[in-house]
Amino acid sequence: MLHMLRRHLEDKDYLTTVRKRTSGFQLGQAALEETLAALPAALRDAANVRRVHGRSTEECVAQLHRCWVADVGDALESPKEYGKAQVRASARFGVLQELVGGYEAHGKVALTQACMSAFLTWLEAQLQRAVGGDGAVRAALEQLVTLRSVMDLRAPELAYPMARTLTRQIHLHVGPTNSGKTHGALTALARARTGIYAGPLRLLAHEVWERLNEGTVSPGIPPRACNLKTGEEVRVVDPQAGLVSCTVEMVDPTTAYDVAVIDEIQMIGDLQRGGAWTQAVLGVTAKEIHICGEASVVGLMRELGRLCGDEVHVHEYKRLTALEVGAESLGGDVGRVRRGDCVVAFSRTGIFRLKQEIEARTGLRCAVAYGALPPETKSEQARKFNSGELDVMVASDAIGMGLNLRIRRVIFDTLSKWDGERMVPLSVSQIKQIAGRAGRYGTQGEGGAGGEVVTKEEGEMAALRAALEEPVRGIRRAVLEPRSEEMSMVSYLLGDAAGRGARGLEELYVDMGLLARVRTDLFMLADFEGQSELARIVEYRSRGRLTQEEKETWTNAPVNTRDERVVAWMGNAVEEYARGALVEFEKCAEGLGTVEAEEEVAGLMARGKEGYMGVEGAVLNINTLMLLESHHRALTLYMWLSYRFPVGFCYEEGVLERKRRTEGAIEYCLEGMREQRARRLALLGRVE
Numbered sequence: 114m115l116h117m118l119r120r121h122l123e124d125k126d127y128l129t130t131v132r133k134r135t136s137g138f139q140l141g142q143a144a145l146e147e148t149l150a151a152l153p154a155a156l157r158d159a160a161n162v163r164r165v166h167g168r169s170t171e172e173c174v175a176q177l178h179r180c181w182v183a184d185v186g187d188a189l190e191s192p193k194e195y196g197k198a199q200v201r202a203s204a205r206f207g208v209l210q211e212l213v214g215g216y217e218a219h220g221k222v223a224l225t226q227a228c229m230s231a232f233l234t235w236l237e238a239q240l241q242r243a244v245g246g247d248g249a250v251r252a253a254l255e256q257l258v259t260l261r262s263v264m265d266l267r268a269p270e271l272a273y274p275m276a277r278t279l280t281r282q283i284h285l286h287v288g289p290t291n292s293g294k295t296h297g298a299l300t301a302l303a304r305a306r307t308g309i310y311a312g313p314l315r316l317l318a319h320e321v322w323e324r325l326n327e328g329t330v331s332p333g334i335p336p337r338a339c340n341l342k343t344g345e346e347v348r349v350v351d352p353q354a355g356l357v358s359c360t361v362e363m364v365d366p367t368t369a370y371d372v373a374v375i376d377e378i379q380m381i382g383d384l385q386r387g388g389a390w391t392q393a394v395l396g397v398t399a400k401e402i403h404i405c406g407e408a409s410v411v412g413l414m415r416e417l418g419r420l421c422g423d424e425v426h427v428h429e430y431k432r433l434t435a436l437e438v439g440a441e442s443l444g445g446d447v448g449r450v451r452r453g454d455c456v457v458a459f460s461r462t463g464i465f466r467l468k469q470e471i472e473a474r475t476g477l478r479c480a481v482a483y484g485a486l487p488p489e490t491k492s493e494q495a496r497k498f499n500s501g502e503l504d505v506m507v508a509s510d511a512i513g514m515g516l517n518l519r520i521r522r523v524i525f526d527t528l529s530k531w532d533g534e535r536m537v538p539l540s541v542s543q544i545k546q547i548a549g550r551a552g553r554y555g556t557q558g559e560g561g562a563g564g565e566v567v568t569k570e571e572g573e574m575a576a577l578r579a580a581l582e583e584p585v586r587g588i589r590r591a592v593l594e595p596r597s598e599e600m601s602m603v604s605y606l607l608g609d610a611a612g613r614g615a616r617g618l619e620e621l622y623v624d625m626g627l628l629a630r631v632r633t634d635l636f637m638l639a640d641f642e643g644q645s646e647l648a649r650i651v652e653y654r655s656r657g658r659l660t661q662e663e664k665e666t667w668t669n670a671p672v673n674t675r676d677e678r679v680v681a682w683m684g685n686a687v688e689e690y691a692r693g694a695l696v697e698f699e700k701c702a703e704g705l706g707t708v709e710a711e712e713e714v715a716g717l718m719a720r721g722k723e724g725y726m727g728v729e730g731a732v733l734n735i736n737t738l739m740l741l742e743s744h745h746r747a748l749t750l751y752m753w754l755s756y757r758f759p760v761g762f763c764y765e766e767g768v769l770e771r772k773r774r775t776e777g778a779i780e781y782c783l784e785g786m787r788e789q790r791a792r793r794l795a796l797l798g799r800v801e
Contacts, residue, residue: 121224122182130225131178131232134627136170138260138607144240144253145173151243152180159183181235222626226638229627233261256606263602264628269593269636270421273366273396281423282401285378287408288430290549291564296331297428298374298403303330303337305372305401307355311364311393312376313386315343316488316515322358326350344671345752362389366396373399377514378406378414379542381591384640388594391636395421407542408585416635417591434552435563438578442571443524448474453521455506456569457547459530461485465735467526468507472790477504481783484511485673485742487749489776490783491516513546522565523551528573528580544580594639595625597665603628604661618648618664644668647683654684655691666757670750678705678743683750690761698751698768707744710737711771714778717785725785733785741779748772 121127149162160179168176240254270277284301286294302308303325310321318341323329328336338354341347342363361375375397381390394404394417402423404414411427418425443449447470450456456471458464461483468479480494480503491511497503499519506518510530528544529536539547552564568577595603603624608616616624622641629638647668655664672683685701702708713732717725725733748768755762 118224118228121221122228127225127228128175128178130627131229132171132174134229134624135174135178135233135236138256140170140253140257141249142168142170142173143249144243145170145177147250148236148239148243149173149176149180152239156180156184177236177239178232181232184235185231223633226627226629230630233257237261260603260606260628261630263599263606264595264625264630266593266595266599266629266631266636269391269631270395270417272596273398275367275369275398276396277421279398279400279423281399281421283414283418283423283425284401284403285411285414285425285427286403286405286430287411287427289407289432290546291434291436291552292430292432294428294430295374295376295405298376298405299324300331300334301401301403302356302372302374303334305355305370307370308372308374309356309364309368309370309397309399310358310374310376311361311397312358312515313361313380314488314515315345315360316492317376318343318358318360319488320515320517322348325356325358344756345749347756361393362386364389364393364397366392366398368398370397370399372401372403373397374403374405376405378404378410379588380406381410381413382588384592384637385643387592388639391591391593394591409542409588412587413589413591413635420635432549436549436551436581437563437565438574438581439522439565439567442568442574445570447471447569450475450477450505450524451522452477452504453519454524455508455512455518455520455522455550456524456526457508457510457512458526459509461735461739463526464507464509469790471505471507472787475505478787479503479505479507481507482511482516483509485739485746486511487742487745487776487779488515490779493780494783510543510547512550513543518550520551520564522567523548525566525568525573525577527570528568528576538576539580541580541583541586544577548577548581590633590635590637592639593631593636595629597662600625600665601661617652618668619645619652622648643674646674647672650680650684651687654687658691659687663758671753672750673746676743676746678707678740679746679750681705682707682747686751686754690758694761695764696751696754696762697764698748698771702744702747705743707740707747710740711744711775711778713737714741714782715774718778718781722788725788733782733789735786738779738782738786741775741782745772745775745779748775 146168149157152162157180160176160183162176162180237254237257240250240257244250244254284298286298288294299310299321302310310318310325312318312321322339322341325337325339328334337356338351339356339358340349340351340354342357342359344360344362361380364373373393375390375393378390378394381387381394383390394402394414404410408429415425415427447456447467450471456467458467464481464483468481471477471479480498482491482494486494494503494506495516495518498506499517506512506520512518512520525544525547528539530539531537548564548566550564551566566577566581568574600621604616604621607621607624622645626638626641631638645668647670648664651659651664651667659667667683667687670683672679674680682701682705685703686696689696689701699708710732714737717733748771751762751768752765752772755765755768
């Protein structure tokens with residue numbers, strides 16, 4: 114690690130980052146010149162710092178950095194005395210254990226963060242030495258001290274004072290899929306005077322909301338009035354209702370509850386969304402908290418509970434029905450697919466290819482479920498599969514969460530998936546979660562039958578067995594995301610010092626990654642990649658007419674950046690909102706072809722099943738389906754924005770109605786594609 118640090122300090126890209134980001138703090142050239150002059154001559158000589166008139170701020174930063182490297186170099190050059198070198202390095206880089214932990218979590222970027230933090234600590238000390246009566250140095254010191262104070266996230270639990278007034282009773286329910294771990298938690302919630310359910314998906318929040326209102330959580334527990342709150346939808350059953358079901362991002366730490374349920378806690382380690390689970394665990398103000406998920410989080414939850422002064426009680430569950438690996442694979446033959454099977458693939462193209470092959474080879478009718486489908490459509494496809502109206506489910510890993518399916522056997526088309534850049538193997542956790550959907554308790558009669566899992570190809574059966582036999586690996590760190598208040602303060606401090614208003618969002622996300630100080634033994638910083646992509650669009654299309662808070666809200670919008678139509682719709686909406694217009698959905702969708710696709714399919718829907726046939730029915734294909742999916746995403750985004758900017762996005766009633774029509778159009782398109790396929794096969798005499 115010490116050799117790696119040494120190489121990193123000499124890396125040109127790293128030095129460029131230091132110059133660019135540190136000079137961007139606008140500490141001031143005069144202050145940096147004074148600091149250089151105040152350094153001991155021996156240190157300046159060791160770093161070969163020359164007195165050059167008219168140096169730029171970046172040049173001053175680079176010279177100061179060379180002085181720091183010379184100062185700490187002895188800590189990194191004693192390989193024969195490794196123990197002493199560790200002590201010296203710890204004195205200059207904080208706790209060396211945290212540096213190692215950061216490297217394990219974030220790789221090379223953690224070295225940049227650690228070195229930047231150590232350099233700024235050293236620079237702060239040098240500014241204090243040089244301050245004297247110089248106003249420029251004093252101002253630079255005050256700015257640096259304030260910045261580092263704001264971005265000190267090493268005690269995130271203290272950001273939630275209401276929760277810290279309680280000694281919360283945390284009940285951790287852990288076990289594999291289909292072990293009943295959520296049932297006890299929901300029962301406690303249904304009996305509470307006030308409570309909240311926080312889940313990962315709108316689909317799950319909606320299901321819990323329905324069960325509480327209908328009284329189907331558990332026998333003997335009557336219906337309870339419960340409101341629904343997700344990013345895109347708010348349903349108020351009773352303004353005085355004590356219960357609320359929501360997505361985890363909607364948890365409000367300032368509202369007190371008797372009972373809180375936090376579901377799918379293993380998501381706390383997800384670099385994109387995990388910050389919401391961390392906030393919920395640290396910040397929810399409830400006397401009794403039920404946390405449900407994989408056993409991989411037990412150690413981490415005990416540590417977080419200790420950090421917050423709470424009491425943690427662990428409840429372990431075993432699977433309620435047996436799960437067995439089949440004796441053999443399908444041998445590549447989809448003709449061996451049976452009624453009640455679920456075939457899992459990891460791309461829309463793969464799902465529809467398998468659907469067509471299965472229907473052609475077996476005569477069975479397939480339901481489909483994948484991430485791009487609206488939750489309402491996925492639920493409808495699941496209903497048709499569970500009722501027997503459709504025989505086989507062909508799905509992505511979307512079945513791993515939020516859908517209760519009567520699956521007898523799970524078949525993996527492959528054990529790898531595309532991650533946006535290359536094919537990567539599925540994690541053990543993903544394999545177990547998907548495989549566990551086979552033979553779910555209570556879905557196949559009393560108690561439920563056991564489940565079976567196989568692969569399509571024989572060559573992957575050994576990997577499947579190994580994954581299911583592998584013990585649970587612990588999640589060691591929770592993802593931490595700076596709060597909006599902290600980002601606003603950093604933006605103000607950096608931008609105001611530069612004399613050009615708030616700092617650009619994309620720059621700010623980079624600064625946050627470099628400035629934030631976290632306890633790497635328990636936490637790791639969130640990945641701002643998704644927000645950075647949207648920040649470029651927001652900055653360009655808003656043309657400086659949005660507040661920092663508004664821009665930050667836009668960058669947190671649920672936008673799939675791989676969907677070009679939705680990205681284009683969002684850019685148009687940003688521009689309309691920024692110029693003060695009332696945003697009309699249709700105007701932002703001009704030229705995208707999505708509205709036209711919905712209206713064309715709506716015309717066919719008016720004709721019922723006759724719309725499937727003839728020349729007009731030819732529009733019911735995969736291309737139309739993709740247009741409708743993009744259309745639905747944009748409509749959902751409008752609803753999300755309407756709850757955050759209600760004045761600008763004020764046509765939510767019309768958009769909600771169009772959203773419902775689009776859900777119907779997607780279902781109609783899927784059915785039409787199925788009917789057309791069946792007709793073609795019948796004409797070829799390949800099915801009865």
